[in-house]
Amino acid sequence: MATQEELERKAVIDEANKWMGTPFRHDAEVVGAGVDCAHLITAVYCATGKMPHVVFPQYPPDWWKHTTNPEQHIIENAKRYFREIKEDEAKPGDWVVLYIGKAWAHCAILVAAYQVIEAWPLRSLVSLVNVREESLYRNHQKRFFTCW
Numbered sequence: 001m002a003t004q005e006e007l008e009r010k011a012v013i014d015e016a017n018k019w020m021g022t023p024f025r026h027d028a029e030v031v032g033a034g035v036d037c038a039h040l041i042t043a044v045y046c047a048t049g050k051m052p053h054v055v056f057p058q059y060p061p062d063w064w065k066h067t068t069n070p071e072q073h074i075i076e077n078a079k080r081y082f083r084e085i086k087e088d089e090a091k092p093g094d095w096v097v098l099y100i101g102k103a104w105a106h107c108a109i110l111v112a113a114y115q116v117i118e119a120w121p122l123r124s125l126v127s128l129v130n131v132r133e134e135s136l137y138r139n140h141q142k143r144f145f146t147c148w
Contacts (some may be wrong), residue, residue, distance in 0.1 A: 008050070012045065012048050016040070016043070022034060024120060024123065024125065026121075027058070036072075036119050037106050041095060041111070042056075050147045051081040051082075066073075071103075075143070078145045083145065085146050089144070091146075092110050093111075095109050098137070098142055099140050099142075110144075114130055144147060
């Protein structure tokens with residue numbers, strides 16, 4: 001019999017899968033119509049009862065190139081609702097944040113060993129990505145978060 005945590009982690013993954021194929025749209029959060037990486041996190045964890053809905057301030061698509069606060073937006077919210085963990089502690093249902101440009105500016109949901117679901121502009125659609133094969137994940141610093 002599955003534990004409560006296992007059921008909750010599965011619910012997060014199931015919810016993330018509902019977003020597959022949704023177009024990447026900066027500052028959007030509508031399944032099937034558009035979402036960016038931060039809003040994907042908010043939508044999935046809110047729908048599964050793991051965090052309240054977050055309203056982000058308006059920010060430009062390239063904010064990560066110019067910010068003076070590398071924890072702005074994504075890490076600020078991560079610290080409010082989640083606990084930071086080490087990479088070797090991360091499990092499916094947790095999430096990863098990558099340092100890009102001048103900020104912790106991209107995030108994705110872990111769904112299996114070496115696999116994430118992400119909204120990334122260069123892919124154009126929410127996609128399942130193998131992090132061992134994707135240079136984005138090999139070449140950038142990472143931080144991990146959990147709500148368990």
